[in-house]
Amino acid sequence: MPNYDLITILGPTASGKTPFATALAYELDAEIISADSRQLYRGMDLGTGKDLDDYTINGRQIPYHLIDIAEPGYKYNVFEYQQDFLKAYEDIQEKGKLPILCGGTGMYLESVLKGYKLIPVPENPELRQKLAGKTLSELTEILSSYKTLHNSTDVDTAKRAIRAIEIEEYYVTNDTEQREFPPIKSLIIGLDIERELRREKISRRLKQRITDGMIEEVKGLLEKGVPAADLIYYGLEYKFLTLYATGQIEYDEMYNGLETAIHQFAKRQMTWFRGMERRGFDIYWINASLPMEEKIQEAKALLNR
Structure with a gap:
C-alpha cells in the first residue's frame, strides 16, 4: 500500500463504481474524491446518480469530497477541478489516510493522473x-x-x-x-461490465430514477430559477428531462431518447478508458459482476503486490 499515493476506480455508468469504492474505503479507512462532472452540483441528485446512501456502511459515514460543491447553472471547468482535487487530496493525506478517486469523467481523471497543465x-x-x-x-x-x-x-x-x-x-x-501539477502514483482499477448487462442495468436504473422523482427534481430546479438552457447544457438526463418539462418533447420521446443517449454515453466512456491505456496508463480490470467481497480481495491483492 505505501507504494501508491492514490487508488483510482473508474468504469462506465452503471458498472457499480460507487458501491465498490465505498466498500473499499470502508476496508482501508480511506476517503473518496469524486471524479464526476455533474455530481458536483447541488440539487442535481437523481439525474447524476449520486446514490449518497452508498457512502454509509454499517452505520459509518465514508467521507467524500467534490460532491455538492457548486450551484446548478454554474459552468464548472477542468481547471477548477484540478485545483479542488489537489486541495482534497492534500487534506486527506494530511490526515494520514489514503485517497480513493472514483468516477467516470475521463477528462477529470486524466487531468489529475497525468498532471496536465491547464x-x-x-x-x-x-x-x-x-x-x-x-x-x-x-x-x-x-x-x-x-x-x-x-x-x-x-x-x-x-x-x-x-x-x-x-x-x-x-x-x-x-x-x-503553468506550474507543474504534482506527480501522483495511482493504482488504477477499472470495473469491467459485460455490454448486455450494462445495458440492462442502465435501463432498469433509468426506470427506477424516474419513479423516484427525477422529473420532479428537474421541475424543481426550473422553479428555483435555474435557466432551462443551463440544465440542457449539462446533457443526458438534464437535457431530455428539461425538454420534456418545458413541453418541447413528449414523454415517450424523452424516455426513449434519454435511454439511447445513456447507452451511447457509456460506450464513449469505455472508448475513453481504452484510450487512456493507449496513452500509457495501466488499468487493472476487475469483473464488475463478482461478489463485492471478491472484488475487494482482488483490489487488496493489487495493492499489496
Whole structure:
C-alpha cells in the first residue's frame, strides 16, 4: 500500500463504481474524491446518480469530497477541478489516510493522473458567433481535428461542443505554460461490465430514477430559477428531462431518447478508458459482476503486490 499515493476506480455508468469504492474505503479507512462532472452540483441528485446512501456502511459515514460543491447553472471547468482535487487530496493525506478517486469523467481523471497543465479559458465571442448555427455532428467533427485532449464523452449538446472548441482553440493560440501539477502514483482499477448487462442495468436504473422523482427534481430546479438552457447544457438526463418539462418533447420521446443517449454515453466512456491505456496508463480490470467481497480481495491483492 505505501507504494501508491492514490487508488483510482473508474468504469462506465452503471458498472457499480460507487458501491465498490465505498466498500473499499470502508476496508482501508480511506476517503473518496469524486471524479464526476455533474455530481458536483447541488440539487442535481437523481439525474447524476449520486446514490449518497452508498457512502454509509454499517452505520459509518465514508467521507467524500467534490460532491455538492457548486450551484446548478454554474459552468464548472477542468481547471477548477484540478485545483479542488489537489486541495482534497492534500487534506486527506494530511490526515494520514489514503485517497480513493472514483468516477467516470475521463477528462477529470486524466487531468489529475497525468498532471496536465491547464489554465482557465475565457469566452471567445467571435468564435462563438462563427460556430453558431452548426449542428452537433459538424461541431464534433471540428473538435476532433484538434490534437490536444478534450473530454468528448460529455459533449452531447451544441453548446458544450462550442465550449470545447473554444478551449482547444485557446490552447492552440496561447502560451499555456503553468506550474507543474504534482506527480501522483495511482493504482488504477477499472470495473469491467459485460455490454448486455450494462445495458440492462442502465435501463432498469433509468426506470427506477424516474419513479423516484427525477422529473420532479428537474421541475424543481426550473422553479428555483435555474435557466432551462443551463440544465440542457449539462446533457443526458438534464437535457431530455428539461425538454420534456418545458413541453418541447413528449414523454415517450424523452424516455426513449434519454435511454439511447445513456447507452451511447457509456460506450464513449469505455472508448475513453481504452484510450487512456493507449496513452500509457495501466488499468487493472476487475469483473464488475463478482461478489463485492471478491472484488475487494482482488483490489487488496493489487495493492499489496
